[in-house]
Amino acid sequence: MSTWQIDRSDPSSESGASTPSDVPLKWAHDALTGEPRYIHDSEVIDHQCSCFCPACRLVLTPVMAGQPLRVRPTAHFRHPAGSQKDACTLVAARMAATHLLLENGFIDLPRRTMSRTAIGFSGRGYEIWVEEPAERRVITNARLHDHATAELTLDDGRKLLVDLTGRRDPIGESNGQAVVTISLSDPELAMLSPEEIRSRLRILPDIHWCAHWNDQTLAAKGDAEASRAACNALDDWSAEDEADFRSRLTPDIDEETARNLRRETLLHREAKAILEREQRITTPCLEVRVTRDPPDEFIGEWQTDTLRMNWFAAPKMLELTDVRLERRLGRIVPDIVANLAARDIYADGIIDTWVNDGFEEEIEDTSSLPWPSILLVEVTVTHGIDEEKRRRIRALNLAMLEIDLSLLGGRITREDLRDLIVDQTVGKRWVHHPVFPIKQQRLNTALDEHPVTLRYQERLIELRRPQWLAVPASHWAHHYLDAVTRFHDENVLIRRAQRKHQGDGPKPKLLGKESGAWAQLAEAAEALAAHGLPGAADAFMLDESGLIARLLSLRRNTGVGYDVGTGYQVLNAIMQSGKDSKRWDTLYAIAVKAYGLEAHFTSDQARKYDGWRQTLIAKVDANDEAYMRPATFDSLLSVLFPEMAERINKGYGRLPD
DSSP states (O other), X not given: OOBOOOSOOOGGGGTTOOOOTTSOOOEXXXXXXXXXXXXXXXXXXXXXXXXXXXXXXXXXXXXXXXXXXXXXXXXXXXXXXXXXXXXXXXXXXXXXXXXXXXXXXXXXXOOEEEEXXXXXXXXXXXXXXXXXXXXXXXXXXXXXEETTEEEEEETTSOEEEEESSSOOOOOSOOTTOEEEEOOOOOGGGGGSOHHHHHHHXXXXXXXXXXXXXXXXXXXXHHHHHHHHHHHHTTSOOOHHHHHHHHHTSOTTOOHXXXXXXXXXXXXXXXXXXHHHHHOEEEEOOEEEEEEEOOOGGGTTTSOOOOEEEEEEEOOEEEEEEEEEESOOBTTBOOSXXXXXXXXXXXXXXXXXXXXXXXXXXXXXXXXXXXXXXXXXXXXXXXXXXXXHHHHHHHHXXXXXXXXXXXXXXXXXXXXXXXXXXXXXXXXXXXXXXXXXXXXHXXXXXXXXXXXXXXXXXXXXXXXXXXXXXXXXXXXXXXXXXXXXXXXXXXXXXXXXXXXXXXXXXXXXXXXXXXXXXXXXHHHHHHHHHHTTOOXXXXXXXXXXXXXXXXHXXXXXXXXXXXXXXSHHHHHHHHHTOXXXXXXXXXXXXXXXXXXXXXXXXXXXXXXXXXXXXXXXHHHHHTTOGGGOXXXXXXXXXXXXXXXXXXXXXXXXXXXXX
């Protein structure tokens, strides 16, 4: 059943259409049945029907009906004389096309595609295309809705509105109404035969959707997939996550900062989830590099070589337990804290040596060091780890690994992040590891013993020897003891400050070999060696509880290198020292005598010291080698501490030559 009565007329909608006057009207409405009539239909030829115009609804007169071969003039329906024919030919053409579309019995509907976009934290859009497939549907009914629109009823009961202008724009809200647009606006269709129109209708290449029955479902599906794409790119999260995030922000935070914080928060949470789920992480190689440049005195004057030693250990896959997010450790809050599952992990490495960027040798490092039990992980996106945080991490002396996602352009999917964290070393670097300072010290020691360094030292001594020998050894002895005292006293004060340290400021650092005080005592030691008094730079002599610090404490009756107020307190530590240091006890007894320290003892202190001294005498008289000192430092000590020289030179408590 088809209805060709036009429900409403809107001629103004066709005001822009051109209707050539020379296009004959060959289609009309049957006044009785409402069916479309072609000029050569038998009912028209036999005058068995009365026809009117589908547009202006005026009665039409058939002219030359049944004479299809007539061309000029050709058969047509004629309007009454003087009538206005605005869109008559165009409407008749659409009526004819719609009628024959029904007669064809089906319509091929194109696929319905729709683009939906989700905007991530970064401002980047994630576009997704969703679609309903193309389909062929049987037409059970058709009617002209108005001059420009037909309504088709399909075999499944759905209604399809067909815009016949080909110009209709997509509909924003269709309320479930399906609309397609087809360009059937050529007035020449009104003069074509049914067969010719059917031929044109077999293919409708310009048919496209303005609205689809399932647009709301498609939009919801597209929105969900676009949101998943943004979430998969770690650029979006749920409404619940957003509400929780907002609740933690300060009211005055700007949107740009909030956007960066969102992404960092999401990445931290996702990295933790990955580590919790996978319980493992691949870490990059450990590497320490130490370079030794030639002394300034040699530049341009002598053959120079630059030394470099590298220690490195291969990347490791670490098994983890107890993964935690943002737990405070001292004065830092790492993004992730995890325990290492294994307790027998060692930093086994290789050491290579280079001279002037030329490879010299590679050896296996046999001094394996255990890993710490805790691993810290910092995930950086927009801002790296500043120097203050690095200093705090070094103060904790824990292993911290940085995963820098900014190196990847800031865009990464969940699967990419999982692969990066679990299986890759790209974008990862060690902020600190407890083996670093240990290996650095050992590499420096090795460089000190390298032939190139020794050659430099020999050459420096040659260059500086005249200057050192120009003044007496006593001058350098005084200079040396002053430098040692300053070095140890300063470190005592620094240790006090370290014990009292509070707050987020930098913790004081002990003076080391890079300090000016050390450089002064080292030069004085070299000068003494030039005077034939070697040994002043020996580590045993210069340690905070070494031979020089103890003798200075006894001479000054106060701690040097010891945070104590009297010489006896240092002597008490000496008397309680282990067996390995007993060989030097005769020197301490000589110092007590030479500097009159006994005058400051209490009776209990004097009694305790006398017992220790009697034991020492007995051991020396028995030639107990544990209590007999080598002559190594006697000449040097006699110059450094002239008040002790006479007793030292007597050789009491000294191993025989």
